[in-house]
Amino acid sequence: MTSMNTRAMYWSVRRELWESRSIYIAPLALTAVMVFGFFIAAIAVLSANAVKLDQHTDKLAQPFNFVAVLMMATTFIVAIFY
Numbered sequence: 001m002t003s004m005n006t007r008a009m010y011w012s013v014r015r016e017l018w019e020s021r022s023i024y025i026a027p028l029a030l031t032a033v034m035v036f037g038f039f040i041a042a043i044a045v046l047s048a049n050a051v052k053l054d055q056h057t058d059k060l061a062q063p064f065n066f067v068a069v070l071m072m073a074t075t076f077i078v079a080i081f082y
Contacts, residue, residue, distance in 0.1 A: 026078050027071070034067050 017023060041063060 020082055022078050023082060026074055030071060030074050034070075038063065
C-alpha cells in the first residue's frame with residue numbers, strides 16, 4: 001500500500017513541475033544572472049590592486065545582501081502566481 005502512495009506522490013509532484021515550470025525556471029534564471037554578475041564583479045575587484053578588502057567589508061557585502069533579497073522576492077512572486 002505504501003508503494004502505491006509513494007508512486008502517486010511522485011507522479012503528483014512530477015505533474016506539478018510539468019504544469020508550472022516557473023517553479024524552477026525563475027530561480028534558475030535569476031541564479032544564472034547572479035553568478036554572471038558576481039563573476040564580473042570578481043574580475044573588477046581583482047583587477048583593482050589599490051583596493052584594501054579589509055577596509056571595505058560593507059561594500060563587499062552589499063551585492064550578497066541584494067541577491068538574497070532578490071531571491072526571496074522572486075520566490076515570493078512565483079509562490080503568488082503558483
